[in-house]
Amino acid sequence: MSETAMSDRSPRPLVEIRDLRMHFPIHAGVLRRRVGAVRAVDGVSFDIHEGETLGLVGESGCGKSTCGRAILRLYDITSGSIRIEGDEIGTLGQDALRPRRPRMQMVFQDPQASLNPRMTVARIIGEPLDEHTTLSRAEKRDRIYELMDAVGLNRNFANRYPHQFSGGQRQRIGIARALALNPKFIVCDEPIAALDVSIQAQVVNLLEDLQDRFGLTYLFISHDLSMVRHIADRVAVMYLGRVVELAPRDSLYGAPLHPYTQALLSAVPEPDPDLEASRRHIILKGDVPSPANPPEGCNFCTRCPQAMPICHRIDPEMREPRPGHFAACHLHDPDHIPTAGSTAANDQPQQGE
Amino acid sequence: MPDGASPILEVQGLQTVFRTRGGDIHAVNSVDFHLQPGELLGVVGESGSGKSVTMMSLIGLLPSPPAEVRAGTVRFGGDDLLRMPARQLRDIRGARIGFVFQDPMTSLNPVFPVGFQIMEPLRKHMGLDRAAARRRAQELLELVGIPDAARRLGDFPHQFSGGMRQRVMIAMALACDPEVLIADEPTTALDVTIQAQILELMKDLRERLGMAVIWITHDLGVIAGIADRVMVMYGGQVVEQAPVRALFARPQHPYTRALLQTVPHVTGARAERLKVIEGQPPVLSGPPRACPFRARCAHAFETCARANPARVAVGPDHDAACFWDVDRGAPRHV
Secondary structure (H helix, E strand, C coil), X not given: CHHHHHXXXXXXXXXXXXXXXXXXXXXXXXXXXXXXXXXXEEEEEEEECCCCEXXXXXXXXXXXXXXXXXXXXXXXXXXXXXXXXXXXXXXXXXXXHHHHHHHEEEECCCHHHHCCCCCCHHHHHHHHHHHHCCCCHHHHHHHHHHHHHHCCCCXXXXXXXXXXXXXXXXXXXXXXXXXXXXXXXXXXXXCCCCCCHHHHHHHHHHHHHHHHHHCCEEEEEECCHHHHHHHCCEEEEEECCEEEEEEXXXXXXXXXXXXXXXXXXXXXXXXCHHHHHHCCCCCCCCCCCCCCCCCCCCCCCCCCCCCCHHHHCCXXXXXXXXXXXXXXXXXXXXXXXXXCCCCCCCCCCCCCC | XXXXXXXXXXXXXXXXXXXXXXXXXXXXXXXXXXXXXXXEEEEECCCCCCHHHHHHHHCCCCCCCCEEEEEEEEEECCEEHHHCCHHHHHHHECCCXXXXXXXXXXXXXXXXXXXXXXXXXXXXXXXXXXXXHHHHHHHHHHHCCCCCHHHHCCCCHHHCCHHHHHHHHHHHHHCCXXXXXXXXXXXXXXXXXXXXXXXHHHHHHHHHHCCEEEEEECCHHHHXXXXXXXXXXXXXXXXXXXXXXXXXXXXXXXXXXXXXXXXXXXXXCCCCCCCCCCCCCCCCCXXXXXXXXXXXXXXXXXXXXXXXXXXXXXXXXXXXXXCEECCCCEECCC
């Protein structure tokens, strides 16, 4: 099981994202002319291997949720390529996408908002079956019960309505619906953010059990860095529409390379008073710039404690300073290594990179 | 922590009930606690544990109906806040007791500039004239680290980012030099890097102004970083209370223990599997006659269903409301 997942890294990844862009136009004036765009996702690339969980973290507005929705083609993307099992879906129209939808599903943040309050649990979980299968009524009912068992919901509650359930149970209903069509790939968009601490662990353990049992592949989007450390195999960090760092979990949490990741991790308060008393928090100044008007050069240069002159001019490319550990930062660019200490004296314009 | 001094705020036997169509909800059940001058008391609990309702009850901010504060005393500087004329309580609120809420957008009035909103309590409670209030408002914005404060006084709430709005809220709460600041999940809606800025600001302000703070949160990490003493609430009751280090080092209530084990960390060892607190929080439809945590508790035994445990001393300034002695692994002799 996990052994194959570890060694099977050579075959083609299940999900391949290349230079994905999702820009939302801004219209203004009486003529509603297009005056600009919010670059919510601005050139994102990564792979997700079969059976793994890729964590996608970042602060609000960084584009992580938009990225997840764009990958499932809930939007018509601006540009880029999305391949799932080698099948390009980035450019497909909605009709062509329809038969491909069962393979890829989503679990939403707010189970209150994503479940129809007028439908019973059985109908909510059964709806994808109505849409995409030709099962008989009895077969459907059996499948619904099977799904309710899988997510730990009592079968006797099949005819109840969402409001009769607690937040954690509602999220289980959302998960059962996502599983109905035997998907391979599930985007979990902040699935635990609306839940209480004691309920979060229940849902995360359930997601892990289901992954083992059905061989699922997850994109786990969250702002909760400690929970992502728990659930993810690899982690991508987003800032202002870009992935700034991507690495295996232990490498990312143990030795983050990008100054943004370093600040983000150091800002998470640890539930340990002795540790908190001795830990140095990197306090970032200011706020995230608007994605409608990102800064020149590196997106993070306006808040970066280690920004050099070059960072304000040239957008750093994604590099691989350690095997499998990628970062987009001039500090890790062999052509721009700052001289020992932190002076940026050797910052000469380098053409043709 | 200034020990031995008499508390600035002392709450005893507080009981709050919400009267709803579906029956009464016993949201707060005989809650006792005190706040020492200059200390930061962290209040931890999940939604529905009664932490916010407790604090809202004591400053008379709950709408009545449906809320009804049925019993208790709240001693603040020799007076009982629960038995005070509304007018007098209004003078204390915002002047001697300041508060900051989770979502600044709902607490700030969107149609007035923030400067006007900060100046309002200054003129009302402190009797400052326009010019003096304006100077003080600018000082306050500078104090909470808002750049270009003089110009930003004329800006409206929507022109500030989330973190900056929360700073404005803190500036407003601090306007009249309160003796007590009540902060209800003030950083929960913020991103971690912005939360880190606000926590840093709070530490700095406490050093400079020396006020006592009640900080309500569900985030144990935040508590570990800023609290002197912690009160854990569950099912409308205080289940454990201790100095912050003691609480994290040797939690005595099974709920506190479970809660500490269930949260993952960003540093240190990583658990392969998260510890889970099974079940759901209780529905508080009646006055508590048994331990509210018993249905989810790994140590529950017959006594727990028969009586609601009282808080008993388990260490220096440390008490827990539990019949089970976790250190001895046996029922507690009371």
